[in-house]
Structure formats: structure tokens, C-alpha cells
Amino acid sequence: MLELIMFYMGYEFVRYALIVGVLIALCSSLLGVTLVLKRFSFIGDGLSHVAFGGIAIASVLNLTNKMYLVLPITILCAVILLKNGQSAKIKGDAAIAMISVGALALGYLLMNIFSTSSNLSGDVCTTLFGSTAILTLTKDEVILCVVLSIIVVLCFIIFYNKIFAVTFDETFSKATGIKTDRYNLLIAVLIAVIIVLAMNLVGSLLISALVIFPALSVMRIFKSFKQVTIASAVLSVVCAFFGIMISIIASTPVGSTIVAVDVTAFIICSIIEKVKR
């Protein structure tokens, strides 16, 4: 087994895939805890569909690096969703659902009308369920991913205590003078960045899994916020690593394999919780 892993590690594309996969898993799990607790589990889903729409537009425009268009669009939508949640003309979950399916439909429509590729359904399937794209990453993409991940992790560490306070009790935080709007905005921007990054790994339909599964799994076992955060990061990274390795060895689709590993971890954690009681 170990020899096999070492053998594959010899290939550059495997190393790139692992670096990117592990970093994305790390970032998404960090924010996952906050999002699950704030009842925002579905924001990942909504934003990823927005990103899908963005990718469709980028393909129509024939951009070389789609990320430069997709990232701003997704961040914008994250901010709108968040603002909307506060003024509450359309309630949070409905707003997410609306933007989510709207962007999905629009994206597919655009791809269909302005299709430049001969294999349209293949393209769509790739963006929705992830692709082998993670195995064909260029050095530039890896560097961009590393830089963005570092920014996300640093932001999370620096604002960790504030994020905790705002997640646990927004009213109290606001009353004691914390600018809660600012931190909600920060969370929205960070999650948008992570989702755009994660599109490559698991595709837009499965991103929510990366965000919520590690958090939900470890919340069944650990008791403090710090433990939960660290454990979900570790679990997520381990699952991503094994998921990618399995998918390479067994030549299964990368995204769904990672999610399958995450689901397995969730079941194991549930059993541990039951046994403990």
C-alpha cells in the first residue's frame, strides 16, 4: 500500500492534486463549523451554483482563466445573500434557494445557447460533479490556490475569537461593540473564495458536503468550539487525502470519492457517539 502511494507521489500531477485537495478541505472545514451553527449549511450549495453560472459566462466569453470572473461574481452574491438575510424581505433559506436554482438554470442555458464545445453534456457534468481537472492542474493554478488558502486560514486564525463570539450570540456581540456586520461579511467573502476553489475538486453539486460533513461529524464527539474546529480540520484533511488516493488507485471520480469518504467518517463518528453514551 505504502509503496503504491509512494509510486504515485512520484508524479507531479498527483502531488499537485493532493496539495490543492488538502488545502481546500482544510479551508472549507474551518468555516464549515460556523456555517452549520449559524444555520447556513445551504449557503455553500447556493453559492456553488452561482459559481457554476459564472463558469458558464466565462466559457461563453472564452476566458483563459475563469477564476478571475467567477470569484468576483460569487463574492458579490455571497454579500447580497447576507445583506438580504438582514433586511429579510425574502427570508434567508428562500433567498439561497432562489439564487441557487436561478444561477444553475441560467448557467446551463448560456452554455447551451453559446456552446463552443462539441461535448456539452460532458462539460456540464464536469462542472457539476467535479472532474479530472484536479489531476490536470497547472503550476499557476496550484500557486493561486495555495495563496488564497493561506489568506483564508490566516483570516480565520486572526478573527477566530470574534467569529466564535458572533456565531454564538450576535446580539450580545453587537451590544458589546463588536462590528458584527463586518464579521458576517468576512465570513461570506471567505466562504465564496473557498467555494470557487473547491469547484475544481468536487464540482459545484458536492461542495456542501465538504463544508458540512466534517463539522457535523466531529460535533457528535467533541465538546468545545476549539476542539470541534481543530478536529473537523484534521478529519477533513484526512478524508480528502484518502479520497484522492483511492480515486487515483481505483480510478473513480475524485469529487464523489472524497464525499463518500466523508460520509463514511460521519457514520463512524455517529457510531462512536452512540457507543460513548
Add this chain to the structure above:
Amino acid sequence: MSLLELKDVSLGYDSQIVVENLNFKVNKGDYLCIVGENGSGKTTLMKTLLKLTPPLAGVIIRDDDLKKGEIGYLPQQTLVQKDFPASVKEIVLSGCQGGKKFKPFYTKEDKKNAEKNMKRMDILDLQNECYKDLSGGQKQRVLLARALCATKSILLLDEPVSGLDPMVTMGMYELIAKLNKEGLTVIMISHDISASVKYASHILHISKKIFFGTKEEYIQSDIGKFFLMSEGGKENA
């Protein structure tokens, strides 16, 4: 000098007025109970005092300490908190973040302060427990300890005993009275008029007519007599 003074204040949201012409003053060391029916604007008043909703009219004069956000607030528990994985210590520490200064991490003083307040609330032995596993009374003590970390001068409590059983309720009232004796100013929203009269120094009754005065004045007033009678009647029945 008074800690807090409201002059001709109107409260409400979206330009819908809930309370009009509110005038009252809170001095250092006072224990003010705000009573009134549901929907009379008690919570709106609390939010205005916390600067979460601006007043529609009138002026609110705050002491310098209050301006800095030195305010301890005990909110009603929210849905999110019910299954929140956080240790008691983490929650109490999160009260130390007030103020405008940017500081990403807790200092040693913050930790000492948190420990002191956990001792004060008699929850030091629970500090590594998970919040969601605590009883209702313990949860309130944790949130109270957090509020104490945020302030040295004034506590605002939003129905601190709702959902607690009678024994725990008594304990909670005694605890708040003790904090008040130690010099903290207390402003509390309450449904429980008889307990308010027992512990408070001042009463603000918000209904169609607004009453503000010391509790002795309240007991003598028409509105006070009426409500104390009806409450007393309930207890006897």
C-alpha cells in the same frame, strides 16, 4: 451624576411608534425593573439602550463608561445556542471582547477576569463542560458570567428567569441582588411584578400609561396597586 438618562424618548421600529414620551433616569447602584405586558415595548427599550435600534425621537444621555460599550447584557437564549458545541470557559471568555480596540487574542488579564467571574457565579468547576449539556439555571449563570466580563458598571438582563423552575428562579434573583449590592447597576426586564417589587429599587411600568419611580412610590400608585393585587390574587388562588 446619572449613568443613563432618557428625555422624551419615543421607541419603535420602521417608524412605527411603540412607546412615546419616555422619561427616566438611572443612577449608579440602582436596580431598575422594567415591567409591562407583552408587546408593550420592553424589549424594544432594551435594544435601544444597547444601541441596537436607534430611538425614533428624544435624547439618551449616557455616562462615559457606557459610551465605550462597557455594558453587560444577558439576552434571552437563542435557538442557535441549544446545540452549540462550546465549553463554558470559551463562552465566558467571549465576553472580554468588547471595546473598539482590535485585539485578536485573549490576554492573561482576560483569562483572569473570566476565571474571577466564573468563581463569582459558582461555575468554575463546570468550565470545561459543554454548554449544551448544562441545565437551564447553569446556562444562565454562564451567560451572566460572560456579561460580567464585559462590564464593571451596568448589567442589562432580558427576562433572566424565563423557563427556570421556582427554586432556580429564587437563586437567580438572589444572585442578581448580590451583584447589585456589590455596586453593579442593574436594569432588568421582568414579567414577575411581585419579585420586581421585592428586589428592585426602581420600577418602570410600560403600558398605556407609563410609570417611573421608586418601588415605594410604585406600591402606592394606582397602577402598582392594581397589578400587585391581581398578582397577589393569583398567588392566593
